[in-house]
Structures are given as C-alpha cells and as structure tokens.
Amino acid sequence: MSAIIAQLTRRQLLWQGNNQQAAYQALSSGFAELDARLGGGFPATGLIELQTDAGIGELRVMLPYLKQQQASGRLLVLIAPPAEPCADMLAAAGINLDALLIISPANNNAMLWAAEQCLHSGCCASVLLWQPQLSLAQARRLQLAAEQGAASLIVLRKPAQYLSLPVNLSLALTAKAQGLSVKVLKRKGGWAGEVVNISMQQHWPALCLADSSAATALTAVAG
Amino acid sequence: MALYLYLQLPSLLVDCVSPLPAKVPLAVADAQHRLVQLNAEAAARGITLGMSLGTAAALCADLQLLPYQTERQQQLLQSVAQQLYQLTADIALDPPDGLYLRLCAMLRLYRGLNGYWQVLYKALQALGYRYQFSCGTTPLAAKCLARQQLNLLSADSTGLSAALKRSPLVASELSLPLQQQLKRLGINTLGQLLALAPAELSRRFEPELLSYLGRLNGDFYHALNYIQPAPGFSRYIELLYDIADTRVLTAPLSSLLQQLSMQLKQRDALCYQLQLSLHFRSGRPAIVLAVGSAQGEYLPERWLMLCQLQLCRLKLAEPVSGLELNCDDFKPRQAQTAALFDNSVATLSPLQLVSLLEARLGRGAISSLSLQNQHLPELASRRQPPLWTQQSQHQKQQNQSGGGAALKPVIPLALRPAFILPSPRPLTEPVEITSGPERLCPNGWQLAAQRDYFIGRNRKGQWLWLYRTVSQQWFVHGLFS
Numbered sequence: 093m094s095a096i097i098a099q100l101t102r103r104q105l106l107w108q109g110n111n112q113q114a115a116y117q118a119l120s121s122g123f124a125e126l127d128a129r130l131g132g133g134f135p136a137t138g139l140i141e142l143q144t145d146a147g148i149g150e151l152r153v154m155l156p157y158l159k160q161q162q163a164s165g166r167l168l169v170l171i172a173p174p175a176e177p178c179a180d181m182l183a184a185a186g187i188n189l190d191a192l193l194i195i196s197p198a199n200n201n202a203m204l205w206a207a208e209q210c211l212h213s214g215c216c217a218s219v220l221l222w223q224p225q226l227s228l229a230q231a232r233r234l235q236l237a238a239e240q241g242a243a244s245l246i247v248l249r250k251p252a253q254y255l256s257l258p259v260n261l262s263l264a265l266t267a268k269a270q271g272l273s274v275k276v277l278k279r280k281g282g283w284a285g286e287v288v289n290i291s292m293q294q295h296w297p298a299l300c301l302a303d304s305s306a307a308t309a310l311t312a313v314a315g
Numbered sequence: 316m317a318l319y320l321y322l323q324l325p326s327l328l329v330d331c332v333s334p335l336p337a338k339v340p341l342a343v344a345d346a347q348h349r350l351v352q353l354n355a356e357a358a359a360r361g362i363t364l365g366m367s368l369g370t371a372a373a374l375c376a377d378l379q380l381l382p383y384q385t386e387r388q389q390q391l392l393q394s395v396a397q398q399l400y401q402l403t404a405d406i407a408l409d410p411p412d413g414l415y416l417r418l419c420a421m422l423r424l425y426r427g428l429n430g431y432w433q434v435l436y437k438a439l440q441a442l443g444y445r446y447q448f449s450c451g452t453t454p455l456a457a458k459c460l461a462r463q464q465l466n467l468l469s470a471d472s473t474g475l476s477a478a479l480k481r482s483p484l485v486a487s488e489l490s491l492p493l494q495q496q497l498k499r500l501g502i503n504t505l506g507q508l509l510a511l512a513p514a515e516l517s518r519r520f521e522p523e524l525l526s527y528l529g530r531l532n533g534d535f536y537h538a539l540n541y542i543q544p545a546p547g548f549s550r551y552i553e554l555l556y557d558i559a560d561t562r563v564l565t566a567p568l569s570s571l572l573q574q575l576s577m578q579l580k581q582r583d584a585l586c587y588q589l590q591l592s593l594h595f596r597s598g599r600p601a602i603v604l605a606v607g608s609a610q611g612e613y614l615p616e617r618w619l620m621l622c623q624l625q626l627c628r629l630k631l632a633e634p635v636s637g638l639e640l641n642c643d644d645f646k647p648r649q650a651q652t653a654a655l656f657d658n659s660v661a662t663l664s665p666l667q668l669v670s671l672l673e674a675r676l677g678r679g680a681i682s683s684l685s686l687q688n689q690h691l692p693e694l695a696s697r698r699q700p701p702l703w704t705q706q707s708q709h710q711k712q713q714n715q716s717g718g719g720a721a722l723k724p725v726i727p728l729a730l731r732p733a734f735i736l737p738s739p740r741p742l743t744e745p746v747e748i749t750s751g752p753e754r755l756c757p758n759g760w761q762l763a764a765q766r767d768y769f770i771g772r773n774r775k776g777q778w779l780w781l782y783r784t785v786s787q788q789w790f791v792h793g794l795f796s
Contacts, residue, residue, distance in 0.1 A: 145777065147779065148777055175737065176735045176751075177698050178692065178733055178735050178793065179686040179727070180696065181727070182735050189686060190704045191665075195680060196680050213667075226777070267777070275658070298770060301749065301772065
C-alpha cells in the first residue's frame with residue numbers, strides 16, 4: 093500500500109468497504125438461516141420493525157431472541173398486545189414471567205409515552221409494541237430512547253406501504269407451510285431485499301404443515 | 316440543677332405567610348377586633364399589639380388583616396415542636412405560642428449550653444419564625460423571663476433568680492385582679508412577693524397565688540406533658556392566591572415535599588403512599604389523589620414527578636385554595652443493592668418504572684402475568700399486580716417474617732397459543748386441522764361443557780387454536796402468534 097493511502101486512512105479521509113464495522117451489536121435469533129443473512133442476528137438495541145399479519149408465527153420467531161434479552165435480568169414489556177397473553181406458552185418458551193410487564197394504554201399517545209419511558213429507564217431489555225401509529229419524529233425519538241436505555245423495541249405492524257422509519261432492522265413476514273418467509277426491508281449497515289425462508293420444524297414441529305403429499309388433514313367448516 | 320428554656324413564638328400566623336412580594340404591613344386580629352400578631356413592617360408603622368382595629372386602620376390605611384385561627388396556631392406550634400424534637404428530647408407545648416424545652420438532660424450531649432444553643436439557633440433560623448426566649452430554673456421562671464424578652468441564656472442559677480426577682484408582676488401569670496390587689500399593697504416585683512412568708516400569703520390570698528409561687532420557685536412539682544413524635548406526616552398550606560393551573564401547583568407542592576423528605580431523612584425512612592388533597596374555597600369537597608411508589612421513596616424530586624403525572628391528568632373545576640399532604644406510615648429504608656461490575660445504564664429500578672407508569676396511565680393499565688396450576692386456558696394465566704413477586708419480596712423483607720410456603724413451580728402445558736381471545740369467536744372460515752383433539756373438561760367433570768381442542772391453519776396461514784363443543788359447534792379460542 094502506498095504511503096499516501098496509508099496517510100489518508102490514518103486521517104480517516106479514506107473509507108474502505110472491507111473493514112466495515114457492524115452498525116449494531118447482533119444477538120442470535122435462534123434460527124441459523126436468519127442469523128446468516130442478518131449478520132449474526134437481531135440487533136440487541138434499537139428499533140426492529142416487523143410487518144406481519146397476526147398469528148402466523150411472528151412472536152415465535154422472536155422468542156429465542158427475547159429469552160436471551162431477558163437473561164440479563166431486565167424486564168420484557170408487552171404494550172397493547174392484541175389479546176390476553178398466555179402464561180403457559182410464554183413460560184414454556186423460557187420467558188421469565190416474574191420479569192414481564194403488560195401495559196394496556198388507553199390511546200396511541202399513552203402507548204408511545206409508555207414505550208419511551210420503558211426504553212429510557214434502562215431496566216427493560218425489550219419492549220414489544222403492537223400496532224402503533226408512528227410518525228417519523230416519534231420513531232426517531234423512540235430510537236434514541238432505546239439507544240440510551242440499551243433496550244430494543246419491536247414494533248409489530250400490519251403489512252402496508254409505510255414511510256421508511258429510522259429503524260435498525262425492518263422485516264416483512266409472510267406465512268409459509270413450513271414456517272415463515274422473511275424479507276429484509278431495511279438493515280442498518282447491510283443490504284436489504286433478501287428473502288430467507290425459515291423452518292419452524294425444529295422448534296415448533298406441531299405448528300408446521302407436513303409435506304403437501306402427505307396432507308391428510310381434516311377440513312372443518314363452521315357449522 | 317434543673318434548667319428549662321422557654322421559647323415564645325409571638326407571631327406564628329404572620330410569619331407563616333410565605334414571603335410577600337413587597338413590604339406589606341400585616342396583622343392578625345382576634346374576635347374582639349384586637350391586634351394579636353404583627354409583622355415587622357406593621358410595627359414600623361407604629362402599630363402595637365392590643366390596639367383596636369379602628370386605631371390601626373387610622374394609623375395605616377393599607378394594613379392587611381388575617382383572622383386569628385386557633386386551630387391553625389395550634390398546628391403551627393405543634394409542627395415547630397416536631398421539628399425541634401430532633402434536637403431536644405423533652406418538649407412541652409404551652410398554647411397558644413410557647414414551648415417548654417427541658418435542657419438539663421440535653422446539656423451533656425451538646426457539651427454545654429453554648430453547643431446546644433448553636434444547634435438550636437440554626438434550626439430556628441431555618442424555620443424562619445420570630446422568637447424570644449429565656450432560660451430558667453423552673454418552667455414558669457423561664458416563661459416569666461421570656462415574656463419580658465430578656466433572651467437570657469445562662470445556667471447560672473443566682474443570676475437567673477436575681478432576674479426573676481426583678482421581674483414586674485405583669486410578666487407573671489397571675490390574674491389581673493390579683494395583680495391590682497398586690498399593687499395596692501405596694502408589691503410591684505416578684506422579688507417582693509417571694510420575700511413574704513407563704514403562711515401569711517395563704518391566709519390573705521387565694522390558693523392559686525401560692526400554687527403559682529410554689530411552681531415558680533421550684534418548691535412544688537410542675538408536671539409537663541412532653542410531646543411524642545407524630546407517627547406520620549400531615550401538613551396543610553394555604554395558598555397565597557388561588558391556582559387554577561395544575562402546573563403552577565408545582566412550587567407550593569415541592570416545598571411540602573421538601574418538608575416531608577426532611578422528616579423522612581431524619582428517621583431514615585421511606586414512604587410508599589402519599590395522599591395529596593386539593594382544597595377549594597367554595598366548600599366543594601377536596602380532591603384526594605393517592606400517589607404511590609412501588610419501591611418507596613424519600614427524595615422530593617421523585618415524589619414531585621409522580622405527583623405531577625397525576626396532576627396533569629386532572630381537570631380542575633375551580634381554583635385550588637389549599638394543599639394538604641398526608642402520609643400515614645413510614646417504613647424503614649432498605650439498602651438498594653446493585654451489581655458492581657455490571658455496567659448497566661439503568662436510571663430507574665423496575666419498581667420505580669412501574670410507579671411512573673401507574674401515575675400516568677392509572678392503576679389498572681399495568682399488570683404482570685402468573686402461571687396457575689390449572690388446565691383450563693382461561694384459568695391458567697392470571698393477571699397480577701405489576702412485578703408482584705418483587706413487591707411481595709419487598710414487603711416480606713419489611714416485615715422480617717419469612718414463613719410463606721415456598722411455591723411449587725408450575726410446569727407449563729406443552730402447546731398453547733400465545734394469545735387467548737377474551738371471548739371465543741365462532742369459526743367462520745375453512746381451516747386445515749393439523750393436530751388434535753385435546754379434550755379439556757371443566758372442573759367437576761361437567762361433561763356437557765367439555766371442549767375438544769384442535770390446532771388449525773387457515774388460508775391466510777394463521778395458526779388458530781380451535782375447539783369443538785359437545786353440540787359440534789366450532790370456536791376460535793386462541794392465536795399462535
């Protein structure tokens with residue numbers, strides 16, 4: 093390497109693609125195929141956006157990650173969950189129910205306020221937020237609070253055309269017979285547009301369809 | 316030798332009005348329209364105690380008047396006594412405006428009268444009331460000397476008794492007719508009276524004179540009713556002007572909280588619950604806010620933040636004229652422990668976060684989840700107060716009583732949905748059943764109410780938890796998120 097290049101590098105005037113730093117600290121998602129595409133897993137802090145329908149496995153995909161986040165002894169907070177969370181399922185997945193808070197705010201403002209307080213306090217590891225209306229400024233504010241409190245905020249929204257928010261990671265989930273198909277919409281310090289199919293066969297064998305050839309499933313219709 | 320200090324606070328009601336914007340003459344008038352208390356500005360304008368309202372108004376047109384409130388005066392005196400209780404063990408009230416402090420037991424602690432006085436002086440300055448005082452060998456002697464504004468500070472009994480002998484009869488507590496009677500006999504000072512033989516006095520005068528002189532001299536025992544520290548905190552402040560905006564309430568509220576935190580610090584205690592009452596002028600019932608902190612706090616800033624969150628939710632129908640802060644019980648402070656090498660960024664503890672959220676969103680909005688040993692899905696998950704395990708541990712530490720039976724850990728059932736619908740909805744779409752049935756029967760083998768559960772997947776790829784009733788109807792009960 094010539095002396096000029098070395099000098100420019102030292103003065104931080106030259107940027108090289110191959111020594112790029114990760115934009116965030118990654119925590120394994122528990123799914124090897126996902127980890128490989130996301131540079132190690134989900135970000136440990138900051139905003140994660142999931143565009144997903146309800147009930148297709150969006151929470152199951154996050155559970156190993158949430159369990160690791162909670163292992164530090166900090167809280168897991170569910171804000172405005174769509175229905176009554178089930179203790180059996182959470183406990184079976186290894187979530188510590190003693191460090192779990194459920195908040196049911198009255199309106200969108202209260203919801204965002206609660207999320208910000210939780211993130212900012214530093215005593216929460218992860219906050220899950222269902223169906224908020226988020227403006228760009230509000231998302232930025234939550235992102236800052238999350239970085240300050242070293243917490244992660246997972247925003248679950250219906251798939252739609254949204255403005256791009258300042259998030260660390262944005263994923264679109266769609267249902268597949270064997271699990272989920274994950275499309276990376278945005279990744280800080282990485283490429284978007286990749287699609288990963290993840291299989292739930294290992295973690296949730298009962299919640300996967302068998303091969304279509306062996307489909308002996310019953311079909312029930314409401315009567 | 317016994318030594319007492321009498322502390323007279325002649326203008327409590329005037330002094331407790333928070334600092335006025337400009338120099339305003341202020342006086343307190345009693346029911347007979349006599350002035351009983353003055354501030355310095357009023358005295359400078361030539362107004363004296365005992366003057367009638369008419370004269371005072373003629374002398375000074377802009378004189379501001381307050382009515383004399385016996386109850387309030389008593390409260391103020393009581394609060395001064397509570398504050399001084401930190402310095403002196405034995406304090407007795409002498410309503411309306413005096414305090415007896417028994418010094419003889421305290422001098423050793425403070426290494427003499429001077430050391431004691433320095434500490435007391437600082438405390439009195441911090442309270443900000445005007446005062447006059449005197450030492451005396453008996454409570455009544457100290458009172459008599461203090462009434463003359465002698466401000467004597469000495470433990471020398473001969474000097475004190477000489478000063479007592481010089482005292483005019485006006486300074487004593489003898490009734491006016493008695494004083495006049497004595498004056499006609501040519502007795503003008505207490506010294507002359509004390510020189511007379513008691514037997515002679517008892518023959519010519521009422522027994523009250525002899526009993527007074529006996530207590531003054533120390534010949535008779537004078538029982539004083541020493542105060543006990545109050546168990547909680549209760550204080551009321553009248554606002555200078557009515558406040559309609561809850562944000563403006565911050566200033567008077569923070570001064571109340573400062574006083575609370577002083578008291579908590581002195582006892583090394585915390586409190587978990589405050590009652591903040593907003594009083595109105597029109598007799599409308601006061602609004603009472605219960606402000607709670609799950610972890611217990613003593614810092615005024617933290618309490619102020621929690622109070623503000625409650626206040627900003629409040630709509631005031633009319634301006635507030637008074638604030639009252641009550642706290643019933645103090646709890647001993649627990650040392651907070653945290654890991655030394657854990658470079659955490661926490662600015663709040665989990666319990667503090669819960670208090671903060673509850674203050675803004677209301678009690679019911681925050682909860683935790685617990686797993687019950689039940690097979691029915693609607694009974695297996697139970698909402699609990701937020702972080703109830705931590706809170707109950709806290710309480711247990713407080714009570715220092717272990718004893719609670721250790722809970723056997725409940726083993727979660729294998730496959731349950733993430734969300735249970737509060738009320739099952741009828742199934743209206745085609746689904747593909749992948750596993751089941753799992754038969755659940757309500758307690759007591761109510762066979763008619765048993766349900767067969769299946770796991771199904773609909774066309775959109777949603778995983779549903781379905782059940783079929785005995786009458787072959789299908790319902791969606793949960794969602795495998």
